[in-house]
Amino acid sequence: xxxxxxxxGGEELxxxxxxxxxxxxxxxxTRRAARTARPxxxxxxxxxxxKLGSQAEARASRHLQAAGAIVLARNxxxxxxxxxxxxxxxxxxxxxxVRYRGSDRYGGAAASVNQRKQQRLIRAARxxxxxxxxxxxxxxxxxxxxxxxxxxxxxxxWLKQAFAQTG
Numbered sequence: 001x002x003x004x005x006x007x008x009g010g011e012e013l014x015x016x017x018x019x020x021x022x023x024x025x026x027x028x029x030t031r032r033a034a035r036t037a038r039p040x041x042x043x044x045x046x047x048x049x050x051k052l053g054s055q056a057e058a059r060a061s062r063h064l065q066a067a068g069a070i071v072l073a074r075n076x077x078x079x080x081x082x083x084x085x086x087x088x089x090x091x092x093x094x095x096x097x098v099r100y101r102g103s104d105r106y107g108g109a110a111a112s113v114n115q116r117k118q119q120r121l122i123r124a125a126r127x128x129x130x131x132x133x134x135x136x137x138x139x140x141x142x143x144x145x146x147x148x149x150x151x152x153x154x155x156x157x158w159l160k161q162a163f164a165q166t167g
Contacts, residue, residue: 056100057084060149063156064089064096072136078127081120085149086132093132093144094160095125100151109150110159118163121146 046054061071064087072093073086085096097117099109106112125144133141148162 052100053098056151057098059151059156060096060098061085063149063158067158069094072132073128076124076128078124080123080127083121083124083128086128087147088136088142089147089160091142093137093142094147095121095144096147096149097121097162098149098151102153104152109152110148110157110162113148113162118146122165 057074061074064085065071067089069087069089071085071087074084076083076086083095084098087094087096097113099112101109101112125146129141129144145161146163146165148159150157150159
């Protein structure tokens with residue numbers, strides 16, 4: 001009986017093992033990328049601020065669904081940032097940032113989505129777009145935009161195309 005080392009030579013075996021390891025790594029990365037994160041549930045001991053944020057996201061989701069949008073994903077988190085909601089609105093994929101402010105001081109909820117936050121959302125959207133496209137759009141990626149839902153006491157404002165990707 002010949003061992004693999006004798007049959008293929010040590011160098012060829014090393015190449016075969018390396019190729020197999022690469023294939024396994026690619027499969028693992030593909031599986032990870034295809035998974036969309038599950039919605040975060042507030043911990044039992046969530047802070048009042050976290051509870052308020054969860055309530056605001058639920059309120060925004062209800063508002064969007066009442067307007068005819070389909071919620072595809074919630075609370076997707078990656079190293080680049082977090083996307084509160086991903087929706088399909090009349091054929092357009094929208095990455096939605098939900099903001100709540102208790103008052104209009106300092107510009108209110110919409111003004112809190114500054115350039116730094118916009119860049120984080122854009123990077124997170126780039127990360128999740130391939131998986132969302134594979135899962136929901138087998139014929140290719142639909143048009144995309146970035147929306148903001150600005151919530152306040154008794155007010156809900158949906159800002160479609162709130163900002164655009166630059167560069």
